[in-house]
Amino acid sequence: MRSHGKILNATLGLIADAGFEGVSIAAVAHRAGVSRQTVYSIFGSREELVSQAMAGLAEEVLGNIRSRLNSVETAVEYVVEFIVAGRAVVRADPILTGLLHARTGNPLFDAGMMGRAKVVARQLLARVVDLDARLEPDLDDIAGIVIRLGLSVIVFDDDEVRDDDDLRRFLTRWLQPALACTS
Incomplete structure (x- = not known):
């Protein structure tokens, strides 16, 4: 899996485990098995990282709702x-x-x-x-x-x-x- 996907999955996992306060660049990098610099270079900030992770989840959820x-x-x-x-x-x-x-x-x-x-x-x-x-x-x-x-x-x-x-x-x-x- 590419770093981008691993980082997003790690972010969602941290949100599930510890809420938004549990999401830091360092924690995401550790969980995804990448460097902090990799996270920063792909997403730029914690806010953008969380935003993209939630947008992906929202897209999946909305597809499930639409099907119903x-x-x-x-x-x-x-x-x-x-x-x-x-x-x-x-x-x-x-x-x-x-x-x-x-x-x-x-x-x-x-x-x-x-x-x-x-x-x-x-x-x-x-x-x-x-x-x-x-x-x-x-x-x-x-x-x-x-x-x-x-x-x-x-x-x-x-x-x-x-x-x-x-x-x-x-x-x-x-x-x-x-x-x-x-x-």
Whole structure:
């Protein structure tokens, strides 16, 4: 495996084991079996290293979520399944689970998170407009609601909606009337 890939894998492993505060250039270099200079020459900074590692993970995760959304037929079902799939992916991945703990250096809790997340959410939710064209003017608001609602479902997971079908019923009960009232 090339140094670039080994370094990214080492970074993700450190995030899974110790959170973002466990990621340093020295720790990544040691874990990847390369020199610190190699890490610096490829990534330039710790921030860029973490950013690229998380971008690669996000791409993989989003592919998994997209595959679960292929069979939906309505905008409400799409939004509901998007949140259910997101929770399932987070539950299955220790790195993503670690993201949901507010620790020093966690990019999920920084001031720019919503702006970055909205760009991704708009792309993933674009099909909602195909399913119901009336929703297009409200897609930014829908993306914001889905991000906030999705994060709350994951962070505040509880027994009331533990089962995916229970979560689908809960989300549908509240999202169906909300999406029907748009523009």
